[in-house]
Amino acid sequence: MEKAVALAPLSRVRRFTMLERFLPIGIQTFEKVRERNAVYIDKTDLVYRLVKSYSYVFLSRPRRFGKSLLVSTLRSYFEGRKDLFEGLAIEQLEKDWMQYPVLHFSLSLMRITSVDELESMLDYLLRDMEQIYGRGNAADEAYGLRMANLVNRAHAQTGKCV
Numbered sequence: 695m696e697k698a699v700a701l702a703p704l705s706r707v708r709r710f711t712m713l714e715r716f717l718p719i720g721i722q723t724f725e726k727v728r729e730r731n732a733v734y735i736d737k738t739d740l741v742y743r744l745v746k747s748y749s750y751v752f753l754s755r756p757r758r759f760g761k762s763l764l765v766s767t768l769r770s771y772f773e774g775r776k777d778l779f780e781g782l783a784i785e786q787l788e789k790d791w792m793q794y795p796v797l798h799f800s801l802s803l804m805r806i807t808s809v810d811e812l813e814s815m816l817d818y819l820l821r822d823m824e825q826i827y828g829r830g831n832a833a834d835e836a837y838g839l840r841m842a843n844l845v846n847r848a849h850a851q852t853g854k855c856v
Contacts, residue, residue, distance in 0.1 A: 717733050718730070718734070722762040722766065723766040724767040729778075739783035739787060742787045745768070745771065762800070762802065769798050772796050773793055773794070773796055794855060794856065795849075795851075795852050799819045803815065820837065823844055824840075829843075
């Protein structure tokens with residue numbers, strides 16, 4: 695006999711059978727997990743506590759322990775994507791759902807094996823964000839300075855924490 699499970703999809707509550715759901719193997723973004731109705735263990739109450747309790751967090755976990763999914767969940771939260779959190783614990787906890795500028799840099803786009811590849815990737819990622827918030831005057835800024843200026847410009851343009 696097939697077992698029905700009540701879920702909270704993005705737009706309305708509907709009953710799904712376990713056969714309609716799948717494990718999100720290889721899916722590393724919270725948005726895709728939620729939109730594709732993949733199995734998701736709700737730990738958003740912990741995300742809420744993390745955000746409200748700490749200013750800085752260093753995530754140190756072994757490979758395949760969900761760091762990318764957690765960072766993606768934080769990104770969706772800070773972008774104010776309330777629709778993605780429908781039916782999850784954080785929906786009841788968060789009252790404001792503010793939208794903040796998010797600078798997301800993923801080094802998982804390619805396997806980096808040299809300093810030149812790392813610099814190329816950093817330049818690529820910074821240029822992508824600089825298209826949104828602008829670039830400083832010096833064309834040869836060091837990566838750290840480019841990042842600091844990018845954060846400052848995003849804050850100046852939005853008036854919000856980055």
